[in-house]
Structures are given as C-alpha cells and as structure tokens.
Amino acid sequence: MNYELKTVDPRFELxxxxxxxxxKDWMVGTAGNLSARLADGSxxxxxxxxSKGELTASDFVRVALDGKVLESAGDGKPSAETSxxxxxxxxxxxxxxxxxxxxxxxxxxxxxTNGDDLPLPCLEMLKGLGVWEENPKVTMxxxxxxxxxxxxxxxxxxxLRITPPKIPALLIRDHGITVWATSLLAARNYIELxxxxxxxxxAARQINS
Amino acid sequence: MNYELKTVDPRFELxxxxxxxxxKDWMVGTAGNLSARLADGSxxxxxxxxSKGELTASDFVRVALDGKVLESAGDGKPSAETSxxxxxxxxxxxxxxxxxxxxxxxxxxxxxTNGDDLPLPCLEMLKGLGVWEENPKVTMxxxxxxxxxxxxxxxxxxxLRITPPKIPALLIRDHGITVWATSLLAARNYIELxxxxxxxxxAARQINS
Amino acid sequence: MNYELKTVDPRFELxxxxxxxxxKDWMVGTAGNLSARLADGSxxxxxxxxSKGELTASDFVRVALDGKVLESAGDGKPSAETSxxxxxxxxxxxxxxxxxxxxxxxxxxxxxTNGDDLPLPCLEMLKGLGVWEENPKVTMxxxxxxxxxxxxxxxxxxxLRITPPKIPALLIRDHGITVWATSLLAARNYIELxxxxxxxxxAARQINS
Amino acid sequence: MNYELKTVDPRFELxxxxxxxxxKDWMVGTAGNLSARLADGSxxxxxxxxSKGELTASDFVRVALDGKVLESAGDGKPSAETSxxxxxxxxxxxxxxxxxxxxxxxxxxxxxTNGDDLPLPCLEMLKGLGVWEENPKVTMxxxxxxxxxxxxxxxxxxxLRITPPKIPALLIRDHGITVWATSLLAARNYIELxxxxxxxxxAARQINS
Numbered sequence: 001m002n003y004e005l006k007t008v009d010p011r012f013e014l015x016x017x018x019x020x021x022x023x024k025d026w027m028v029g030t031a032g033n034l035s036a037r038l039a040d041g042s043x044x045x046x047x048x049x050x051s052k053g054e055l056t057a058s059d060f061v062r063v064a065l066d067g068k069v070l071e072s073a074g075d076g077k078p079s080a081e082t083s084x085x086x087x088x089x090x091x092x093x094x095x096x097x098x099x100x101x102x103x104x105x106x107x108x109x110x111x112x113t114n115g116d117d118l119p120l121p122c123l124e125m126l127k128g129l130g131v132w133e134e135n136p137k138v139t140m141x142x143x144x145x146x147x148x149x150x151x152x153x154x155x156x157x158x159x160l161r162i163t164p165p166k167i168p169a170l171l172i173r174d175h176g177i178t179v180w181a182t183s184l185l186a187a188r189n190y191i192e193l194x195x196x197x198x199x200x201x202x203a204a205r206q207i208n209s
Numbered sequence: 210m211n212y213e214l215k216t217v218d219p220r221f222e223l224x225x226x227x228x229x230x231x232x233k234d235w236m237v238g239t240a241g242n243l244s245a246r247l248a249d250g251s252x253x254x255x256x257x258x259x260s261k262g263e264l265t266a267s268d269f270v271r272v273a274l275d276g277k278v279l280e281s282a283g284d285g286k287p288s289a290e291t292s293x294x295x296x297x298x299x300x301x302x303x304x305x306x307x308x309x310x311x312x313x314x315x316x317x318x319x320x321x322t323n324g325d326d327l328p329l330p331c332l333e334m335l336k337g338l339g340v341w342e343e344n345p346k347v348t349m350x351x352x353x354x355x356x357x358x359x360x361x362x363x364x365x366x367x368x369l370r371i372t373p374p375k376i377p378a379l380l381i382r383d384h385g386i387t388v389w390a391t392s393l394l395a396a397r398n399y400i401e402l403x404x405x406x407x408x409x410x411x412a413a414r415q416i417n418s
Numbered sequence: 419m420n421y422e423l424k425t426v427d428p429r430f431e432l433x434x435x436x437x438x439x440x441x442k443d444w445m446v447g448t449a450g451n452l453s454a455r456l457a458d459g460s461x462x463x464x465x466x467x468x469s470k471g472e473l474t475a476s477d478f479v480r481v482a483l484d485g486k487v488l489e490s491a492g493d494g495k496p497s498a499e500t501s502x503x504x505x506x507x508x509x510x511x512x513x514x515x516x517x518x519x520x521x522x523x524x525x526x527x528x529x530x531t532n533g534d535d536l537p538l539p540c541l542e543m544l545k546g547l548g549v550w551e552e553n554p555k556v557t558m559x560x561x562x563x564x565x566x567x568x569x570x571x572x573x574x575x576x577x578l579r580i581t582p583p584k585i586p587a588l589l590i591r592d593h594g595i596t597v598w599a600t601s602l603l604a605a606r607n608y609i610e611l612x613x614x615x616x617x618x619x620x621a622a623r624q625i626n627s
Numbered sequence: 628m629n630y631e632l633k634t635v636d637p638r639f640e641l642x643x644x645x646x647x648x649x650x651k652d653w654m655v656g657t658a659g660n661l662s663a664r665l666a667d668g669s670x671x672x673x674x675x676x677x678s679k680g681e682l683t684a685s686d687f688v689r690v691a692l693d694g695k696v697l698e699s700a701g702d703g704k705p706s707a708e709t710s711x712x713x714x715x716x717x718x719x720x721x722x723x724x725x726x727x728x729x730x731x732x733x734x735x736x737x738x739x740t741n742g743d744d745l746p747l748p749c750l751e752m753l754k755g756l757g758v759w760e761e762n763p764k765v766t767m768x769x770x771x772x773x774x775x776x777x778x779x780x781x782x783x784x785x786x787l788r789i790t791p792p793k794i795p796a797l798l799i800r801d802h803g804i805t806v807w808a809t810s811l812l813a814a815r816n817y818i819e820l821x822x823x824x825x826x827x828x829x830a831a832r833q834i835n836s
Contacts, residue, residue, distance in 0.1 A: 028405045029337040029398040051398065104409045107332060108416065123734060124772060124802040128656040134774050145333060147343050175333040189678065192655040200731045205416045206624065207735065207832045237614045238546040238607040260607065313618045316541060317625065354542060356552050384542040414625045415833065446823045447755040447816040469816065522827045525750060526834065563751060565761050593751040623834045 010036035010097075011044050013184045015055045017099070018046065020188070022053035026101035026195065032176065033079035036097045036184055037089055041065050043098075045085055047076025065089055083153035088180045091160055092168070095180040097187035102176035105198035110173040112201065116142050116159075118171060120197055121204070128193045129167040141165050145175045169194050219245035219306075220253050222393050224264045226308070227255065229397070231262035235310035235404065241385065242288035245306045245393055246298055250274050252307075254294055256285025274298055292362035297389045300369055301377070304389040306396035311385035314407035319382040321410065325351050325368075327380060329406055330413070337402045338376040350374050354384045378403050428454035428515075429462050431602045433473045435517070436464065438606070440471035444519035444613065450594065451497035454515045454602055455507055459483050461516075463503055465494025483507055501571035506598045509578055510586070513598040515605035520594035523616035528591040530619065534560050534577075536589060538615055539622070546611045547585040559583050563593045587612050637663035637724075638671050640811045642682045644726070645673065647815070649680035653728035653822065659803065660706035663724045663811055664716055668692050670725075672712055674703025692716055710780035715807045718787055719795070722807040724814035729803035732825035737800040739828065743769050743786075745798060747824055748831070755820045756794040767821075768792050772802045796821050 014034045021027045021034075032052060035045035042064050046052070050059040058074025067086055069078060079085075081100060088098045112118060117139040120126070126136055141159060146152050152172060160170070168190060169179045177194055181187035223243045230236045230243075241261060244254035251273050255261070259268040267283025276295055278287060288294075290309060297307045321327060326348040329335070335345055350368060355361050361381060369379070377399060378388045386403055390396035432452045439445045439452075450470060453463035460482050464470070468477040476492025485504055487496060497503075499518060506516045530536060535557040538544070544554055559577060564570050570590060578588070586608060587597045595612055599605035641661045648654045648661075659679060662672035669691050673679070677686040685701025694713055696705060706712075708727060715725045739745060744766040747753070753763055768786060773779050779799060787797070795817060796806045804821055808814035 025405070028401040029334070031334060031337060051394065102333065104405060104412060107409055108412055122801060124729065124799075125656070125658060128658060132774065147341065172333075174331060185678065189656040196652070196655045196731060200734055202412060202416065203731060203735055203829060203833075206412075207829065234614070237610040238543070240543060240546060240611075260603065311542065313614060313621060316618055317621055356550065381542075383540060411621060411625065415621075443823070446819040447752070449752060449755060449820075469812065520751065522823060522830060525827055526830055565759065590751075592749060620830060620834065624830075 009044075009057075010038070010184060011057050011060050014044065014046070014060070015057070017184065017188050018052040018055050021099075021101050021191065022051075024103075024195070026103045026191070027052035028102070031102040032100050033081050033085070034097075034099050035063075035082075035085045037095065038062075041089075042070055043085065043089060045079055045082055047072070047074065048079050050076070081149050083150045084156065084178060087153045087157045088178065091157065091164070092180055094182050095168075096182055097184045098178065098180045099187045099191050100176060100178040101191060101195075103195050103198065105195065105202045106171060106177045107174050109198045109201050110142060110171050110175075112205070113142060118142050121200060123197060123200060125193050125196055126167070129169075129190060131167060138166050140167070140169055140171050142171045142173060145173050167194075218253075218266075219247070219393060220266050220269050223253065223255070223269070224266070226393065226397050227261040227264050230308075230310050230400065231260075233312075233404070235312045235400070236261035237311070240311040241309050242290050242294070243306075243308050244272075244291075244294045246304065247271075250298075251279055252294065252298060254288055254291055256281070256283065257288050259285070290358050292359045293365065293387060296362045296366045297387065300366065300373070301389055303391050304377075305391050306393045307387065307389045308396045308400050309385060309387040310400060310404075312404050312407065314404065314411045315380060315386045316383050318407045318410050319351060319380050319384075321414070322351060327351050330409060332406060332409060334402050334405055335376070338378075338399060340376060347375050349376070349378055349380050351380045351382060354382050376403075427475075428456070428602060429475050429478050432462065432464070432478070433475070435602065435606050436470040436473050439517075439519050439609065440469075442521075442613070444521045444609070445470035446520070449520040450518050451499050451503070452515075452517050453503045455513065456480075459507075460488055461503060461507060463497055463500055465490070465492065466497050468494070499567050501568045502574065502596060505571045505575045506596065509575065509582070510598055512600050513586075514600050515602045516596065516598045517605045517609050518594060518596040519609060519613075521613050521616065523613065523620045524589060524595045525592050527616045527619050528560060528589050528593075530623070531560060536560050539618060541615060541618060543611050543614055544585070547587075547608060549585060556584050558585070558587055558589050560589045560591060563591050585612075636684075637665070637811060638684050638687050641671065641673070641687070642684070644811065644815050645679040645682050648726075648728050648818065649678075651730075651822070653730045653818070654679035655729070658729040659727050660708050660712070661724075661726050662690075662712045664722065665689075668716075669697055670712065670716060672706055672709055674699070674701065675706050677703070708776050710777045711783060711805060714780045714784045715805065718784065718791070719807055721809050722795075723809050724811045725805065725807045726814045726818050727803060727805040728818060728822075730822050730825065732822065732829045733798060733804045734801050736825045736828050737769060737798050737802075739832070740769060745769050748827060750824060750827060752820050752823055753794070756796075756817060758794060765793050767794065768797045770797065770799050772800050794821075 030049050033046045035043045037043040044060045044062050047059050047061050061076050061078040062071035063078050085098045120138045179190040239258050242255045244252045246252045253269045253271050256268050256270050270285050270287040271280035272287050294307045329347045388399040448467050451464045453461045455461045462478045462480050465477050465479050479494050479496040480489035481496050503516045538556045540553050597608040657676050660673045662670045664670040671687045671689050674686050674688050688703050688705040689698035690705050712725045747765045806817040
C-alpha cells in the first residue's frame with residue numbers, strides 16, 4: 001500500500017476498511033457509511049447506495065462541516081446519514097474518522113434496554129476502547145431510529161454535547177453503531193471491539209434465555 | 210472484470226455472484242439457481258447439478274420464457290426449478306435477474322409462521338429493499354414445498370398475479386428464498402439484505418426462546 | 419488445475435478439499451481424514467497428525483484394502499482411522515472416496531438421540547443426498563466412540579452389511595461424520611450437505627430450547 | 628515460505644499465525660499476544676498495541692526470561708502481558724511457543740464455573756491435546772482477571788508450579804486463553820483445538836438453556 005497516498009487521500013484506506021467490514025457482514029447490501037476528515041475540516045464520505053465491498057475512489061463525496069458538497073468525483077450523492085457525521089465532527093474536533101455499520105448483533109443488543117443507555121459487560125476488550133479500570137461500569141448511549149436522519153443527528157448533538165460517552169461510540173436502535181476516533185486505524189479497531197462486545201452480549205443471552 | 214463482456218453476457222456476473230453465495234453457505238453442494246434475462250426475453254440459468262462455487266460459462270442453459278431450451282454450451286439440463294424463474298419473469302416484466310438460494314436461516318424462518326405470510330421485523334435494512342416507511346409492516350409470501358416444482362410455480366403465479374409482495378422476494382418452506390430485481394447487482398443486494406433479516410430473526414428467537 | 423494429474427493422482431484433489439474443509443472448521447488442528455480409491459483397489463489416505471489446511475502430496479499413505487501400507491512418500495503413518503476407510507471400501511465396492519471430518523455440529527447432534535439412529539429433518543437438501551421423496555423419513559446410523567478405532571470399524575461393518583443406510587453417511591458420537599461416494603466431487607458435496615443439515619438441526623434446537 | 632528463515636527467526640511464523648487468528652476473530656482490535664522462544668532462552672513477543680492482522684517483523688520485541696528488553700526493531704514496547712509468557716517459559720522449560728488469544732467463546736465459558744477449574748466435555752478432539760483416555764475427565768485451570776497483569780502471572784506461577792494442568796492451557800476470566808507447546812505448529816493446533824472445544828461448550832449451553 002502506498003502510505004504517502006494514504007496520507008494525502010484517506011479514501012484508499014476507507015475502501016480497504018469498507019471491504020473488510022463488508023466481509024464481516026457489517027455492511028451488507030449498500031448499508032453503512034464511512035468518513036475521514038481532511039486538514040481543511042471537510043471530510044470524504046461514502047456516496048449513497050454503493051456496494052461497500054467494491055468501492056472505488058469515485059464512490060465518495062467531499063463535504064464541508066456545514067454539509068455543503070464540495071467535490072464528487074463520481075456524480076454520487078452524499079450518504080443519507082451525512083448529518084450524523086457532521087454532528088460527530090462538530091462535537092469532537094479531535095475526531096479524524098467516523099464509521100457507521102449495521103451488524104445483526106448491534107440491532108439485537110439495541111433491544112437489550114428500553115432506555116437510552118446500554119450497559120456493557122466487564123470484558124478485557126474494554127481496554128482497547130480506552131477504559132482501564134477494575135470492573136468498569138460502561139454504558140453506551142442509545143438513540144431511537146427515525147426516517148428523518150436529521151432528527152437523529154439533532155438528538156445526538158443535544159445529548160452528547162452535554163454528556164459525552166465514556167467510549168467513542170453510539171447506537172441507533174435497529175440501525176447500527178457509529179464510532180469515531182483520532183485516526184482511521186483506531187476507528188477500525190473500535191468497530192471491531194464494539195462488535196466483539198455485541199457478539200458476546202448476544203451469545204450470553206442465548207445461553208441464559 | 211471486463212464490463213463490456215458483462216453487458217453482452219451476464220453469465221460472468223452470475224458466476225461471480227454464485228461463488229460469493231457459495232462462500233456464504235447459501236448454495237452448498239449444488240443447491241440453488243441463478244438466472245439473468247437477455248434483451249430478447251430469454252434467460253440464462255444455471256444448469257442442474259453443478260457446484261455453485263466453481264461455475265464456468267458452460268454450466269448454464271439459455272431458456273425461452275415458455276421453458277424451451279434454446280442453447281446449452283455444456284450439454285447441461287436446465288435447473289429443476291426453471292419453472293419458478295419462468296413464472297417470475299412472466300409476472301414481473303421489469304425483472305432482469307432472479308436468484309434462488311438455500312440458507313439454513315431461510316429454512317428456519319419458514320417455520321416461524323404456519324400461515325402463508327411471514328412478518329418481517331422493523332429493521333433499517335428494509336430501506337435497501339425499497340421500504341421507506343416509519344415502523345413498516347412488511348410480510349413475505351410463503352409457499353409450501355413440493356417435489357413437483359411446477360406445482361410450486363403454479364401456486365406462485367396464482368397468488369402473486371393478484372397480490373404482488375411489497376418486497377421482491379418469496380419463501381418456499383424448507384427450500385429457501387427467491388428474489389428478483391431490475392439488475393443483477395440489485396438482485397445480489399436483495400439476497401444479502403433478506404438473508405441478513407433472516408439471520409436477525411433466528412438470533413432474536415434464540416434469545417427469546 | 420491440471421485435470422489429467424487429478425485423474426492419475428487423486429491426492430491433489432484431496433489436498434484442495436482438505437483445505438476447504440479446514441477453512442470451514444471441520445478439520446481443525448490435525449483432525450479428520452480423507453481417502454480416495456485407485457483402480458487397483460488400494461487407496462490414498464491422509465497420514466496421521468498432519469495439519470489439514472496445508473497438506474502436500476507427501477502427507478499421504480497408500481494402503482491396500484487389507485490395511486497393508488503400500489507406499490508412503492513422506493515417511494508418514496496411515497491415519498489412526500484407516501480401519502474405518504477399509505470397512506467402507508469393503509462394504510461399498512462402488513465407493514471411490516471416503517471423507518471423515520469433525521464439525522462441532524456433528525458432535526452436538528450425535529447427542530440428539532440416545533439410540534443408534536438419528537432422525538434428519540425434511541429439508542430440500544436431502545435431494546442432494548439422493549432422497550427424492552415427499553416428506554422423507556431419513557435416519558442416520560450412529561455409533562459409539564471408542565479409543566480402539568478397530569472396534570468402531572467392526573461395529574460399522576456388522577451393522578451396515580445388513581442394513582445399509584439410506585444416505586451414504588454415518589456418525590460416530592462425539593467424533594464426527596463419515597461419508598462415501600462414487601466420486602471425489604460427490605463426497606465433497608455430501609459432506610457439505612450433511613453439515614448443512616446438522617447446522618440446521620443445532621440452530622432449530624437453539625430456538626426451541 | 629522460506630523455511631530456513633523460519634528456523635532462524637520465528638517471527639515470520641508468528642506473523643502468519645497472528646493473521647490466521649485475527650481472521651478467526653480471536654485477536655480483534657489489537658488483542659492478544661504471541662511469543663516464541665529462541666535457543667538462548669530469550670523470546671520474541673508481539674509489541675503492545677499492534678493490529679494482529681497485519682504484523683511485520685518490526686512489531687516484535689525480544690525479551691529475556693527475566694523480562695529485560697533485549698531488542699526492539701520497531702521501537703515497540705513488549706506486550707502488557709509479557710509477565711505471563713515469562714511465567715510459562717520459566718515453569719515449562721520444554722515450551723518453545725506461548726500463544727494468548729481473546730475469543731468470545733473463551734470469555735463465555737470462563738463463566739461456566741464459579742470456581743477455578745473448568746470441566747471440559749469428552750470430545751475426540753482432546754486427543755489432539757494429548758489426552759488418550761476412554762471418557763477422559765479433564766479440567767482447565769481458571770484465573771481471575773486483574774488490571775495488574777503481574778498479579779495474574781504470580782497466581783499462575785504459584786498454582787501451576789504445584790499442579791501443572793493435564794493439557795497445556797489456562798484460562799483468565801473475561802480475558803481469554805493461553806496455551807504453550809514444544810513447537811510453534813503445535814501451539815497453533817492447541818489454540819484451534821481449545822477454541823473448538825469452547826465453541827462446542829457454548830453451543831451446547833445454547834441448546835440446553
């Protein structure tokens with residue numbers, strides 16, 4: 001891989017990561033969207049309706065923090081969920097990448113609570129998400145799904161501005177996980193770790209049902 | 210991939226998709242069959258009894274809409290389930306591809322109802338199947354299996370002519386899913402989305418059992 | 419793949435199939451063994467203790483029907499379970515391949531009956547195993563495991579000589595499945611189909627538990 | 628693969644094995660660590676915080692048996708769990724490799740006992756771990772997790788010095804499995820076999836819940 005290219009254009013790493021997530025069944029059909037921020041504050045995000053296992057550089061749109069489309073190599077439209085990425089980059093200036101995927105397990109665990117906080121189990125894996133505590137109590141914020149994605153984004157903004165979560169992740173009910181991180185590699189690791197925890201939670205329920 | 214070839218001969222994309230589905234365990238042994246319609250109304254369909262992970266262009270038969278075999282590069286016989294493909298292409302003139310696969314989950318969910326309609330859960334994934342509604346109520350038509358496939362095809366024709374389903378998919382009990390679409394890519398995405406929903410349904414039952 | 423080579427020496431296809439089964443988690447560690455019969459009645463069988471994901475032609479031993487080692491390219495010893503292969507080739511002269519793998523699901527379903535016959539569900543997939551009936555009643559013979567493999571082989575011989583099973587497969591409790599077929603390709607398909615049925619049975623129990 | 632290189636430098640085989648385990652979801656994010664002992668008694672161990680699917684030779688640190696860092700090609704720090712590897716190599720002089728991975732199933736089964744011994748089922752697979760008995764009774768030692776890894780290492784040392792386990796493996800609650808072996812290949816096989824047994828145990832509980 002050409003690392004210089006990756007530095008100047010994060011799309012190549014996003015393509016590779018999307019293929020990886022697609023193969024894990026976290027981006028089936030055309031589901032999910034990935035973005036990476038550039039030095040000028042704008043971000044590249046996957047265009048709407050593209051198969052995530054076979055993206056090319058023209059399957060991205062560059063968007064300003066206010067949502068204005070700045071560049072679209074392949075006449076694509078930005079993902080319908082761009083407003084959530086805008087919200088994350090606005091709330092967390094250190095975030096360089098924001099990834100949203102739709103695993104089966106994320107949908108299942110979103111029903112493990114009726115409220116708006118999902119308690120996570122005390123697994124060693126939490127260390128990878130930045131939690132170094134004995135018997136940590138960690139919850140993940142849960143938001144209701146809504147046909148109008150801007151409504152979801154607005155609720156995320158209102159809540160996380162006041163109470164940022166302990167780990168950089170949020171869950172939309174029946175609609176999957178969103179994580180953010182200070183690098184693309186860290187964001188990929190966070191997705192893997194969160195999905196691991198969700199699979200653990202689902203399997204534990206299947207045992208104790 | 211040679212896109213011009215794909216345009217003139219859909220068998221190359223069918224080969225690629227069959228290998229993908231085989232690797233997902235949706236076409237184990239020699240199970241399932243894929244077809245794509247040509248401009249003249251005839252369609253290429255996988256020949257009977259071929260391993261779906263390693264198809265070649267000679268593992269297909271070209272069939273007219275009335276079932277007559279027009280061309281068989283590799284002395285194959287059309288799939289035993291050709292009559293279902295004929296029915297779909299007759300009922301839905303816009304359909305360009307028809308895919309039938311046999312996942313374990315499709316078999317399991319076919320018993321989640323004793324009737325002939327399977328309710329689907331309200332997942333975001335339904336959008337990929339064309340359902341953009343708040344809390345959508347979607348059901349999938351279920352048909353009884355029958356050693357005589359023409360009997361199944363006849364029941365499909367009788368029912369779907371009058372009440373076409375909300376999403377382009379039907380389920381045969383203990384025998385897997387069939388989808389159709391206006392392009393080969395869309396049909397592949399539909400299979401992925403429907404199988405995702407089935408896996409969700411199975412896992413949810415394992416939790417709530 | 420060089421098909422002429424495959425014709426004269428089945429080890430190349432056995433290597434490929436073992437890698438496939440290894441990747442499915444059906445031959446983890448060094449578990450399982452595959453054999454193919456030659457025109458002179460002897461058979462190549464995987465040598466004992468080799469990793470099944472990375473076999474080479476020297477990881478096989480050629481054995482006569484009476485168990486005598488005829489040829490061993492890589493100073494290997496025949497699999498500890500060679501006596502079961504001898505039994506199958508003796509009982510079923512038409513068998514050209516005999517495959518034994520150790521899936522988790524095969525172990526689980528071996529406890530779904532306390533007796534020596536495991537009922538299989540009425541899935542369309544049974545057709546691939548040669549059963550073309552409406553609502554077929556098929557059972558699979560189950561044998562107790564034993565440290566002394568010759569004891570298992572002897573029980574198999576005694577029972578199947580009198581009552582050959584409807585489908586060419588038998589199960590050893592806690593020890594996996596054995597299938598046989600008139601070609602290597604058919605044996606591979608049979609393993610896939612039987613394992614599919616076992617996975618279905620396990621998932622159905624997890625739902626109805 | 629260059630086998631001479633592998634003999635003189637085990638890092639190449641560790642890289643390959645880590646990629647294999649990563650693909651099995653046993654080393655997600657940057658979890659887990661692998662080591663191999665050299666002729667002089669020191670050992671190469673994965674550096675802290677590296678993605679296990681894409682290691683290079685500079686992602687390792689060479690450590691003496693007393694924990695002193697001897698060599699670090701890529702300015703890495705030794706894994707936080709190095710003290711456990713030191714303990715294993717000290718207790719078992721014949722051990723040439725020590726592998727630690729974090730599967731979901733290992734975490735689940737660590738709760739199948741409240742005590743410090745986990746009973747394993749009587750599967751044929753135990754033979755691959757060195758247990759050749761009729762109906763073997765095998766348990767695996769379980770240790771409590773602790774933020775301070777040296778505390779875990781100390782407990783392992785105290786216990787296993789007096790009562791070495793029947794199979795070369797130990798489990799840390801919510802934190803995964805550690806195995807050791809007289810060769811890198813054997814250690815890889817042991818991980819596969821132990822994880823197979825854990826998956827069996829989880830699936831059996833899901834059936835009998």
